[in-house]
Structure formats: structure tokens, C-alpha cells
Amino acid sequence: MRESKNYLQDLNPAQREAVETLYGPLLVIAGAxxxxxxxxxxxxxxxxxxxIPPEKILLLTFTRRAAKExxxxxxxxxxxxxxxxxxxTFHSLCHTMLRQYGTLIGYSPNFTLLDRTDAEDLFNxxxxxxxxxxxxxxxxxxxxxxNLYSKTLNQEKSLEELLDSxxxxxxxxxxxxxxxxxxxxxxxxxxxxxxxxxxxLNWLEIxxxxxxxxxxxxxxxxxxxxxxxxxxxxxxxEIIKYMASTHQNVMVVGDDSQSIYRFRGANYRNIFDFPxxxxxxxxxKLEQNYRSTQPILDLANVIIANSKIKYTKTLFxxxxxxxxxxxxxxxxxxxxxKFVVDKILELREKGIKLSQIAVLFRSxxxxxxxxxxxxxxxxxxxxxxxxxxxxxxxxxxxxxxxxIILNPRDFLSWNRVLLLMEGIGPRTAEKIIQTxxxxxxxxxxxxxxxxxPSHELKRWLELYTTIKPYEEESPSEILxxxxxxxxxxxxxxxxxxxxRRVKDLEGLFSLVLKYKSLDEFVSxxxxxxxxxxxxxxxxxxxxxxILSTIHSAKGLEWxxxxxxxxxxxxxxxxxxxxxTDDLEEERRLFYVAVTRAREKLFLLSPLMVYLPGEGKTFAxxxxxxxxxxxxxxEEVNYxxxxxxxxxxxxxxENYMNTHYSTELSSTSSFKIGDxxxxxxxxxxxxxxxxxxxxxxxxxxxGPTILHLKYTQLERLL
DNA sequence: CCGTACAATGTTTTT
DNA sequence: CATTGTACGG
Numbered sequence: 208m209r210e211s212k213n214y215l216q217d218l219n220p221a222q223r224e225a226v227e228t229l230y231g232p233l234l235v236i237a238g239a240x241x242x243x244x245x246x247x248x249x250x251x252x253x254x255x256x257x258x259i260p261p262e263k264i265l266l267l268t269f270t271r272r273a274a275k276e277x278x279x280x281x282x283x284x285x286x287x288x289x290x291x292x293x294x295x296t297f298h299s300l301c302h303t304m305l306r307q308y309g310t311l312i313g314y315s316p317n318f319t320l321l322d323r324t325d326a327e328d329l330f331n332x333x334x335x336x337x338x339x340x341x342x343x344x345x346x347x348x349x350x351x352x353x354n355l356y357s358k359t360l361n362q363e364k365s366l367e368e369l370l371d372s373x374x375x376x377x378x379x380x381x382x383x384x385x386x387x388x389x390x391x392x393x394x395x396x397x398x399x400x401x402x403x404x405x406x407x408l409n410w411l412e413i414x415x416x417x418x419x420x421x422x423x424x425x426x427x428x429x430x431x432x433x434x435x436x437x438x439x440x441x442x443x444x445e446i447i448k449y450m451a452s453t454h455q456n457v458m459v460v461g462d463d464s465q466s467i468y469r470f471r472g473a474n475y476r477n478i479f480d481f482p483x484x485x486x487x488x489x490x491x492k493l494e495q496n497y498r499s500t501q502p503i504l505d506l507a508n509v510i511i512a513n514s515k516i517k518y519t520k521t522l523f524x525x526x527x528x529x530x531x532x533x534x535x536x537x538x539x540x541x542x543x544x545k546f547v548v549d550k551i552l553e554l555r556e557k558g559i560k561l562s563q564i565a566v567l568f569r570s571x572x573x574x575x576x577x578x579x580x581x582x583x584x585x586x587x588x589x590x591x592x593x594x595x596x597x598x599x600x601x602x603x604x605x606x607x608x609x610x611i612i613l614n615p616r617d618f619l620s621w622n623r624v625l626l627l628m629e630g631i632g633p634r635t636a637e638k639i640i641q642t643x644x645x646x647x648x649x650x651x652x653x654x655x656x657x658x659x660p661s662h663e664l665k666r667w668l669e670l671y672t673t674i675k676p677y678e679e680e681s682p683s684e685i686l687x688x689x690x691x692x693x694x695x696x697x698x699x700x701x702x703x704x705x706x707r708r709v710k711d712l713e714g715l716f717s718l719v720l721k722y723k724s725l726d727e728f729v730s731x732x733x734x735x736x737x738x739x740x741x742x743x744x745x746x747x748x749x750x751x752x753i754l755s756t757i758h759s760a761k762g763l764e765w766x767x768x769x770x771x772x773x774x775x776x777x778x779x780x781x782x783x784x785x786x787t788d789d790l791e792e793e794r795r796l797f798y799v800a801v802t803r804a805r806e807k808l809f810l811l812s813p814l815m816v817y818l819p820g821e822g823k824t825f826a827x828x829x830x831x832x833x834x835x836x837x838x839x840x841e842e843v844n845y846x847x848x849x850x851x852x853x854x855x856x857x858x859x860e861n862y863m864n865t866h867y868s869t870e871l872s873s874t875s876s877f878k879i880g881d882x883x884x885x886x887x888x889x890x891x892x893x894x895x896x897x898x899x900x901x902x903x904x905x906x907x908x909g910p911t912i913l914h915l916k917y918t919q920l921e922r923l924l
Numbered sequence: 925c926c927g928t929a930c931a932a933t934g935t936t937t938t939t
Numbered sequence: 940c941a942t943t944g945t946a947c948g949g
Contacts (some may be wrong), residue, residue, distance in 0.1 A: 270939090298939045323938085346935095348943080403939050470937060570936050632926045734939070758937045780936055796937085882932080 214249050214284055225491045226250045232485035233458040238522045239802035244462055247432060251281045254430055262291040265428035269435045271295050271735045273762060297443050298403060299734045301410035308420060311413055318399040319614040320733045322597060326400025326402045327353045328547060329619055333390050339383055347377050356388055360404045361440050361472025407442045414449035425453030436461030440472035448484050448525045455485060465509050465799050469792045470684050494504060496522040498764055500529025503808050506839050507801045513834050514794050532808040532840040539815045544580035546845050547769050554767055562750035564765040567757050567800045569778040573771050574754050587749055592756030595736040601701060601708045609729050610646040612676050627696050628663040635659050648672055667692060682725040742843045757800045768804035773812040773829035797831045877901055
């Protein structure tokens with residue numbers, strides 16, 4: 208009780224009201240940077256302080272990482288253990304519950320989870336077996352099918368409506384596609400498979416049909432908190448409705464202007480529907496921004512004011528001072544990359560940690576050129592978004608082995624595994640699977656070996672029948688055994704880029720050590736897919752720079768933010784141009800990107816860009832840029848270091864940065880033993896000169912390596 | 925029936 | 940431009 212004063216007094220009145228409203232439905236509309244996370248953390252702490260056991264709290268967030276961080280922060284706040292709080296995503300909650308209660312609707316506890324590509328593979332399989340891929344050349348492809356299927360569920364539209372609006376060329380196949388979807392559902396149920404959508408759907412079905420489960424949930428989770436509510440869909444809204452039906456103690460937090468998951472069925476209107484589901488809802492708005500400076504916020508407010516829909520709030524800040532956002536229009540992407548890297552090095556010299564700087568972009572591939580430049584200049588970085596480790600073929604192979612160990616009826620994974628073996632193609636694989644369906648292993652062993660003379664098949668089946676996942680063997684031991692078998696096939700299949708791929712696997716081997724059950728390992732990989740760079744970069748000696756898609760940057764903030772490729776067709780994306788709603792979402796995406804910045808914001812918009820199909824073309828600046836008043840940003844010119852010594856000339860007279868306007872230090876002018884002065888680190892002695900780099904022992908900071916190109920050092924006599 | 929060599933195709937964001 | 944489908948030879 209004594210401690211409570213401290214954290215409650217740190218809150219503004221609105222935040223405090225949200226924290227102190229413990230019972231009943233509560234909707235918090237929280238603008239970007241308005242202390243949303245802080246409010247959630249404090250409320251969680253407050254609940255516990257009022258005597259609520261942590262295990263009665265359910266915290267739903269957008270990523271599991273976010274939940275973990277909040278629980279950590281609450282623990283620190285009260286110096287108590289909050290680890291019994293159940294925290295995670297909707298999908299992970301549903302997954303856990305279905306492992307426990309799935310039997311009610313005919314699912315065994317060891318059902319298999321399908322990721323996106325698994326689902327696509329299944330569509331392909333069914334497409335072939337229904338004879339839909341034979342002569343009709345224009346029948347939709349597997350990824351289109353999976354996409355359509357998911358949309359019918361998440362956006363609650365009929366297949367016909369969706370086809371009409373998005374794929375009119377496939378309308379003629381409506382009956383075939385419908386039949387395919389029915390088959391897809393049947394197949395999943397028969398083989399104990401669930402895709403991502405099934406997790407929500409099936410759990411909702413149980414909640415709807417079993418009042419006793421609702422009661423049980425009410426007792427188990429007496430307080431529910433949901434973060435990022437603007438990015439939930441109707442299905443998730445309904446899950447909340449049932450989970451909280453007995454007590455109504457549910458708080459949701461969201462920002463309608465930051466809704467960026469429409470393609471996944473999220474609708475910002477969900478926020479406004481919340482009071483309809485829970486008529487007693489109390490609404491609180493958080494409008495004070497604690498993150499960004501006024502110039503950044505001004506830009507953000509204009510972006511959202513330009514949108515067609517009226518949003519609920521205008522942000523204000525007390526951080527009045529600050530540099531205007533900078534726009535740089537490079538001649539091409541190469542020049543953009545150089546500018547960004549130069550600026551980053553400059554910031555680092557000023558003492559900003561690389562991990563406090565982020566480069567954001569609409570699509571993962573937009574950063575390729577920059578990544579090359581960063582590697583060349585030796586700047587460590589991690590990238591979020593884009594290709595997931597799980598999506599690479601070799602990881603999927605290993606996972607397929609694990610999946611059939613856990614669920615022998617997962618014939619989709621059996622199919623993948625069998626096709627890896629030399630001498631086994633689609634037909635033989637199909638025959639083997641038919642045999643397995645009639646008669647399980649090990650009884651059918653000899654019959655199956657009779658179908659193919661493949662040595663690899665024989666070796667695998669022998670190994671397979673000896674592995675016992677639920678008994679004494681650890682996940683790591685099992686993975687080792689599989690690797691022992693798989694390695695020769697791996698070398699044969701991926702002979703060209705063996706070395707690149709084997710690196711990923713090493714990461715996987717070290718990750719598996721943390722798990723005590725194989726089941727948990729596999730579902731975790733599917734529910735929170737690992738980023739490729741998350742496994743590679745353990746040995747970095749410096750906090751790395753962040754590269755991220757805007758979607759993956761949600762909820763985070765940095766000292767400086769760069770936004771890449773503000774070009775029509777890239778941002779806004781080509782696919783959003785036809786449809787106003789999609790375009791509006793792109794605008795919100797830009798808003799999200801801008802509001803990630805605390806102090807400095809750089810907007811990049813190259814004049815020429817590589818567009819798929821037509822090579823290098825002139826780029827049209829993004830409409831999001833052209834609709835901004837010029838007074839809100841500074842446009843700069845820039846010459847790359849090769850052409851001249853690194854030099855920026857301000858276009859307008861009050862350009863924020865004086866750094867480039869002074870002459871730069873020349874490489875030759877320093878020797879060991881010189882005394883020098885740095886504008887931010889103060890005085891120091893030169894210890895070593897290494898080409899373009901110099902090592903200086905600063906009085907304030909100790910020995911530091913500087914890049915002469917980007918530093919202005921003054922020699923003292 | 926398998927594996928490979930060649931042609932075509934559309935190319936975002938994620939649990 | 941890299942993945943995905945098709946044609947053909949072994």
C-alpha cells in the first residue's frame with residue numbers, strides 16, 4: 208500500500224482513472240505515445256496490490272514478446288512475482304485452451320497446427336485430388352485459395368462477394384472453390400489439423416456452446432486486459448465477450464487511428480462496438496503524448512487529419528522544442544542508403560546508441576539495398592518483419608519430421624517427409640499414405656517397404672518407430688536423431704547453398720535446448736514465428752540498429768526514425784491504390800511510422816526507383832508527402848562523400864543540423880599522441896590511427912573508435 | 925513413375 | 940527475379 212503512492216502519482220488524471228477502475232467493462236482510447244503500456248502495467252500492478260492473485264489475470268497482447276515485457280515491468284514495479292499472469296496473443300490463448308478442451312468438439316490434445324504454407328500445401332493436395340488442376344489452367348493457385356478461405360472467415364464476407372471484389376476472373380469457379388473449401392474443412396477435422404483461423408473459430412465454438420466452460424473461464428480469469436484492440440477482428444471480439452460474460456471485468460485499450468491489420472480482418476470499428484457488447488462500458492481517452500516533440504506530432508496530426516474518416520482525438524505534447532522532420536529526395540536508392548548510413552554514423556558519434564535508431568519501411572524488400580550498404584560499412588543490425596525462419600524450406604522439413612512424431616495422422620507432413628526421400632515422388636508418397644491410413648505403424652512396416660525400394664525410406668521408418676516423444680527423450684535428443692538422419696538428404700537437396708542454410712539449423716538446435724516438451728517447441732515455433740535475424744546475431748558486440756516493417760514496429764519507439772521509400776506504389780503500396788479503404792489504412796500506417804519517433808524523423812523519397820517489371824523508372828513522390836504543408840518539414844540536399852567530402856547544404860536557412868556545415872577533419876591531420884576535441888565527447892588523446900578510423904582516449908568516455916569521415920575533431924595544441 | 929530442364933507468372937503487411 | 944508449374948527424357 209505504501210508503494211502504491213509512487214506509481215499512481217506518476218500518472219496523469221486520465222491514466223490514473225483507467226488504472227483505478229478495476230471492475231466492469233472499460234474502454235481506453237489511447238493515442239500514440241500516450242502512456243498506454245504504462246497504464247496497462249500500472250493497472251496490472253494495482254490489481255495485484257488490491258489482493259487479486261496474478262493467476263486470475265489474463266493479458267492479451269499483439270505479440271508474446273509484448274506480454275512478457277509488461278509482466279516483467281509490473282514485477283519490477285511492485286517487486287513481486289507476476290509470472291503467474293497468463294499473457295500472450297489471442298492465438299496462443301486459444302491454442303492452450305484447445306489442447307485442454309478440444310476433446311469437446313472432437314480434437315485430441317495432440318492435434319497439429321498448420322501454418323500458412325501448410326494450409327497452402329493442403330489446398331494444393333485437395334486441388335489435385337478433386338481433379339481441379341488438370342485442364343483448367345486458370346483455376347486459382349494455392350496461395351490465392353488459402354488467402355480467400357481465410358478472408359471469408361475473418362472478414363465475414365461470402366466467397367462470392369470476395370471473388371467479385373478481388374478476383375472477378377475466378378468467379379466462374381465459384382462452385383468448385385466452394386467444394387474445395389468444404390473438403391478442406393473435412394480433411395482438417397479428420398486428420399486432427401487446425402490452421403490459424405481454426406484456433407479462434409474452434410475456441411469460440413466451445414465458448415458458445417458450453418456454458419460450463421464459460422463459467423470455468425470466468426473463475427479462472429477474473430480480470431481481462433486486451434492491448435491493441437483496434438487490431439482485433441469480430442471473432443476476437445466475440446471471444447472476449449464470452450470469456451468475460453460472467454463477470455464483465457474486461458478492459459480494452461486501443462487507438463482507432465493506428466489500426467493497420469485490415470487485411471487480417473481487423474476493423475477499427477471494433478473499438479466502437481465494444482460498448483455495444485458491454486452496455487455498462489466506461490470510456491476514457493488518453494490524449495497527452497509523452498513520446499514525440501511538437502514538430503513530429505504536428506506532422507502526425509496533419510496525416511490523420513487528411514484522412515477521410517473522423518478520428519477520435521488530437522494529440523498534444525509538452526515537449527515543444529525539437530527539430531523539424533527532414534525530407535531527403537535522393538536521386539536513387541543507392542544514394543538514399545548512403546545518406547541514411549552517414550546520418551546513422553553521425554548520430555552514433557553524438558552518443559546515440561544504434562539500438563535507439565530505427566529504419567522503417569512498408570515492405571520487407573524495400574530495405575535490401577540499405578542492408579548491403581550497412582554490411583559494407585560494418586554497422587550491425589537486426590531486421591524484423593519479412594521472411595520468417597519458419598518459411599524456409601529446410602526448417603519446414605525438420606518441422607515436418609517433428610510433426611509426424613507428435614501426430615502420426617498428420618499426413619500432410621508425412622507427404623512432405625516422403626517427398627524428400629530419393630526415389631519417392633507424388634505417386635509413391637500417395638500410396639504409402641493410403642497404406643498408413645488403413646494400418647498404422649509399426650504393423651504396416653513391411654507392407655510400406657514393399658512399395659518402394661528407397662534406402663532412405665527404410666532408414667527413416669526404422670528410426671521413426673524408435674522415437675517416443677512423450678516419454679524419456681528430450682526434444683533436443685529427438686531433434687539430434689532426426690538431424691542425423693536428415694543431414695545426408697539435406698546435403699543432396701540443398702547442395703548449392705548448404706552453408707547458408709546450415710546456419711539457421713544451428714540456431715534451431717540451440718533454441719530447442721530451452722524446451723522440455725517437443726509439443727511446446729513445435730507450437731511455439733508456429734505461434735510466434737522466429738525472425739531470421741533473431742537467431743543469427745547473438746554475437747554482436749554492439750546493440751544493433753533496428754530495421755523493421757512498420758507492422759512489426761507497432762507499439763515501439765526510438766530516438767530517431769527513418770522512413771524509407773515514400774513513393775507511390777511502394778508506400779502507399781500498389782495494391783492499395785484501387786480501394787479507398789485500403790488507402791486509408793496505408794495512411795494510418797504512415798501515421799504509425801511517424802509517431803514511433805521521439806526526437807528526429809527522416810523521410811526518404813528517391814527520385815528513381817526499381818519497380819518490379821519495368822526496371823529503373825522515375826518515381827512519383829508519395830501522396831502522403833505531397834499533401835503535407837511544406838512548413839512542417841525541411842527538405843535537404845546532399846552530396847555523397849565520394850563525390851565531395853560529405854556535405855549537406857540546407858535548402859532553407861534554419862536547417863536543424865550544423866554538423867555538416869563545418870569542414871570535416873581530414874584523414875592525414877592526426878598522429879598518435881595528439882590532443883583533440885570532439886563536440887560531444889570533449890577532450891582526449893589519440894591512441895591509434897587506422898586509416899579512416901581513429902581511436903581516441905576521451906577524458907569523459909574512455910577509449911573510443913571514431914570514423915574520421917563523419918566526425919569533426921579539432922586538434923588542440 | 926521419378927527427376928530435371930525450361931517456361932510462365934505475379935510480386936504486402938502476420939497470427 | 941524467384942518461385943511454381945509443365946514437358947520430357949531416363
